[in-house]
Amino acid sequence: MNAQPDVLLDIKNLTKRFSKVVAVDDVSLQVGSGEIFALLGPSGCGKSTLLRMIAGLELPDSGDILLDDSSIAKIPANKRPINMVFQSYAVFPHMTVENNVAYGLKAKRVAASEIRQQVEQALSQVHLLDQRDRKPHQLSGGQRQRVALARALVMQPRILLLDEPLSALDAKLRDQMRLELVKLQETVGVTFIIVTHDQNEAMAMADRIAVLDQGRVRQIASPEELYHQPLDTFVADFIGKINLFDVRKVTVEDNRVLAETDDFGVIEIQHVTDRTSELLNSVQAVVWKLGLRPEKLQLVANDLQPTEDTVSLSGELGDIAFQGVNSEVEIRLPDDKSLAAVATADDMQQLRQLQSGSMVNCVIKRRDFLLLPESADS
Amino acid sequence: MLFSRNSKAAPFDYARKWQLKLVFLLTTVFLYAPIIVLIIFSFNNSRRGGNVVWRGFTTKYYEKAFANSQLVEAFINSLTIAVVTTILSVILGTMTAILLWRFRFPFKPAVEGVVSLPIVIPEICMGVSLAMFFSQMGWLATGDLVWPFNLVNITVAHTTFAFPFTAMVIRTRLQSFNKELEEAAIDLGASTRMVYRDIILPHLKPGIVAGALLAFTLSLDDFVITFFTSGPNTVTFPVKVYSMVRFSVTPEINAASTILIIITLVLTALAVRMQREPVAS
Numbered sequence: 001m002n003a004q005p006d007v008l009l010d011i012k013n014l015t016k017r018f019s020k021v022v023a024v025d026d027v028s029l030q031v032g033s034g035e036i037f038a039l040l041g042p043s044g045c046g047k048s049t050l051l052r053m054i055a056g057l058e059l060p061d062s063g064d065i066l067l068d069d070s071s072i073a074k075i076p077a078n079k080r081p082i083n084m085v086f087q088s089y090a091v092f093p094h095m096t097v098e099n100n101v102a103y104g105l106k107a108k109r110v111a112a113s114e115i116r117q118q119v120e121q122a123l124s125q126v127h128l129l130d131q132r133d134r135k136p137h138q139l140s141g142g143q144r145q146r147v148a149l150a151r152a153l154v155m156q157p158r159i160l161l162l163d164e165p166l167s168a169l170d171a172k173l174r175d176q177m178r179l180e181l182v183k184l185q186e187t188v189g190v191t192f193i194i195v196t197h198d199q200n201e202a203m204a205m206a207d208r209i210a211v212l213d214q215g216r217v218r219q220i221a222s223p224e225e226l227y228h229q230p231l232d233t234f235v236a237d238f239i240g241k242i243n244l245f246d247v248r249k250v251t252v253e254d255n256r257v258l259a260e261t262d263d264f265g266v267i268e269i270q271h272v273t274d275r276t277s278e279l280l281n282s283v284q285a286v287v288w289k290l291g292l293r294p295e296k297l298q299l300v301a302n303d304l305q306p307t308e309d310t311v312s313l314s315g316e317l318g319d320i321a322f323q324g325v326n327s328e329v330e331i332r333l334p335d336d337k338s339l340a341a342v343a344t345a346d347d348m349q350q351l352r353q354l355q356s357g358s359m360v361n362c363v364i365k366r367r368d369f370l371l372l373p374e375s376a377d378s
Numbered sequence: 379m380l381f382s383r384n385s386k387a388a389p390f391d392y393a394r395k396w397q398l399k400l401v402f403l404l405t406t407v408f409l410y411a412p413i414i415v416l417i418i419f420s421f422n423n424s425r426r427g428g429n430v431v432w433r434g435f436t437t438k439y440y441e442k443a444f445a446n447s448q449l450v451e452a453f454i455n456s457l458t459i460a461v462v463t464t465i466l467s468v469i470l471g472t473m474t475a476i477l478l479w480r481f482r483f484p485f486k487p488a489v490e491g492v493v494s495l496p497i498v499i500p501e502i503c504m505g506v507s508l509a510m511f512f513s514q515m516g517w518l519a520t521g522d523l524v525w526p527f528n529l530v531n532i533t534v535a536h537t538t539f540a541f542p543f544t545a546m547v548i549r550t551r552l553q554s555f556n557k558e559l560e561e562a563a564i565d566l567g568a569s570t571r572m573v574y575r576d577i578i579l580p581h582l583k584p585g586i587v588a589g590a591l592l593a594f595t596l597s598l599d600d601f602v603i604t605f606f607t608s609g610p611n612t613v614t615f616p617v618k619v620y621s622m623v624r625f626s627v628t629p630e631i632n633a634a635s636t637i638l639i640i641i642t643l644v645l646t647a648l649a650v651r652m653q654r655e656p657v658a659s
């Protein structure tokens with residue numbers, strides 16, 4: 001994990017219970033100054049609750065929140081230099097766009113002339129200057145979101161919190177807004193914390209991502225690291241697709257980690273994560289899996305022989321889902337398991353000749369296998 | 379065939395069937411004809427208001443009504459009571475609604491039940507109990523006090539039965555309040571007071587207007603409870619009209635009633651206009 005040199009927000013062992021539900025369970029994480037940090041996880045995993053605790057709208061049961069090394073846990077929401085864009089946008093319906101954006105400055109008793117100037121600047125940042133006199137019901141969903149953005153940004157917060165900012169937009173607008181948000185962040189330089197359940201969104205926007213499940217942090221890493229070195233099966237499965245194979249036994253010989261499998265014999269693991277070595281050194285009983293990303297399954301002509309560095313696999317051709325440049329191909333193994341593979345445009349040329357159910361061969365490089373502990377409760 | 383015809387029915391098709399048209403017509407006639415007749419005959423140049431023979435147009439009964447100092451006094455009393463009742467009901471009703479919406483406290487369901495009790499209790503029972511209450515307190519004698527203090531007990535009685543309606547209307551409006559609006563305001567630095575002033579009250583405005591109108595009309599035309607709680611020397615418009623009708627029905631009463639109808643209509647129109655603000659979150 002690459003610890004940020006310039007820590008802005010430091011969350012320490014934060015826990016929040018709602019009667020019996022532990023919404024946020026002993027979460028610790030650090031957010032660096034000027035980055036886009038994503039909280040990613042399935043619905044109900046406690047993302048919003050964590051965000052609301054940062055905003056001060058929810059009080060933690062235990063733990064601490066430090067901003068610039070001083071605790072803000074006891075500072076009420078209306079005094080924190082942190083602002084939020086709500087999931088419903090929460091634009092004030094009876095105020096014009098301009099008054100919405102001016103609201104926070106008025107609450108802060110900023111001089112009227114200054115308010116006018118700052119509101120103007122914020123509105124131009126989100127391209128809403130010409131809509132300033134409109135009421136929210138005259139705006140589209142995307143425009144309302146921009147009002148919510150401008151309203152928060154005009155406060156010049158240390159951190160901007162965004163709760164599922166794109167979930168209410170339609171697909172096309174979502175892609176556009178995704179880019180715009182990243183650009184906006186670059187211009188204003190404010191640290192963004194974005195909550196999302198959509199891994200594509202998190203991967204595309206964030207500098208770093210915390211993957212949450214059932215109130216706990218599973219892994220905090222950059223999008224690349226999450227994809228290529230997931231810490232467990234939950235993260236591997238949540239971040240993109242992964243094929244999982246059973247592992248009979250994992251042994252360590254002269255610092256080499258060897259996984260015994262039914263499908264491929266003994267595989268030596270190249271990338272051993274810290275977590276894996278930790279688990280291998282502990283006495284804890286762990287269920288291990290071998291993971292393989294679909295694009296690492298190379299479809300080959302029937303007669304190719306496996307080399308020392310590769311293993312091979314054959315199965316029936318299943319469904320093919322065309323996805324533009326690449327297509328996702330299903331391969332059914334004899335034991336009724338099915339694997340996902342990625343076929344390039346060239347592969348598709350050949351695959352088109354084949355019928356569903358014909359045998360196809362795949363080659364896998366030994367070093368592409370990931371050794372993953374099965375996550376305890378998923 | 380029958381089904382296919384039904385399935386093609388457009389929203390206002392029911393109005394095309396003559397039976398339904400007839401029902402609609404009769405309903406309208408029975409509802410509004412008496413009122414229209416009342417208004418027309420306030421201009422009838424006849425000595426008796428119940429006289430159904432048109433004897434020419436006149437406005438002299440309006441002049442007469444305005445010249446009848448007792449009637450004018452009753453009218454002013456009624457308006458005063460209604461205005462004060464409305465103000466009190468809106469304040470109490472809004473506070474009650476927010477209390478029941480926002481806070482959790484012991485015996486909350488019981489409190490809710492007690493608050494809405496005046497809506498279901500028969501007016502006659504409320505009238506009797508309030509009369510007993512006021513006589514115990516010695517308040518029936520307030521009728522001897524100087525205006526407007528002679529109206530205190532009637533106003534208190536009206537507020538007692540009107541504010542639960544106001545509270546109910548406002549409570550309903552609160553149900554549609556998006557709590558994220560409140561949180562957004564706090565997030566932007568608003569204090570609790572500012573949240574109420576800038577966010578919650580503007581959201582409640584249509585409910586408050588509707589509740590105020592309800593309280594006003596309930597108070598203005600209340601007869602039963604007023605009858606029991608007014609002292610011998612204070613009269614309200616409905617009570618005065620009742621006593622005048624007992625002697626004879628004169629066009630003067632028609633004229634006074636017409637003015638009352640117009641006031642109510644104007645107020646309703648104003649309220650509807652104030653509510654026309656679009657609702658969006």
Ligand SMILES: Nc1ncnc2c1ncn2[C@@H]1O[C@H](COP(=O)(O)OP(=O)(O)O)[C@@H](O)[C@H]1O
Nearest residue numbers: 018021022023042043044045046047048049050
């Ligand atoms: N105000 C609340 N009262 C009770 N339970 C809550 C409350 N807010 C959230 N929860 C519960 O806490 C868990 C996490 O919720 P949330 O943080 O909203 O998840 P997410 O945003 O990841 O979908 C859920 O099980 C949810 O039901």
Ligand SMILES: [Mg+2]
Nearest residue numbers: 047048049164
């Ligand atoms: Mg959420």
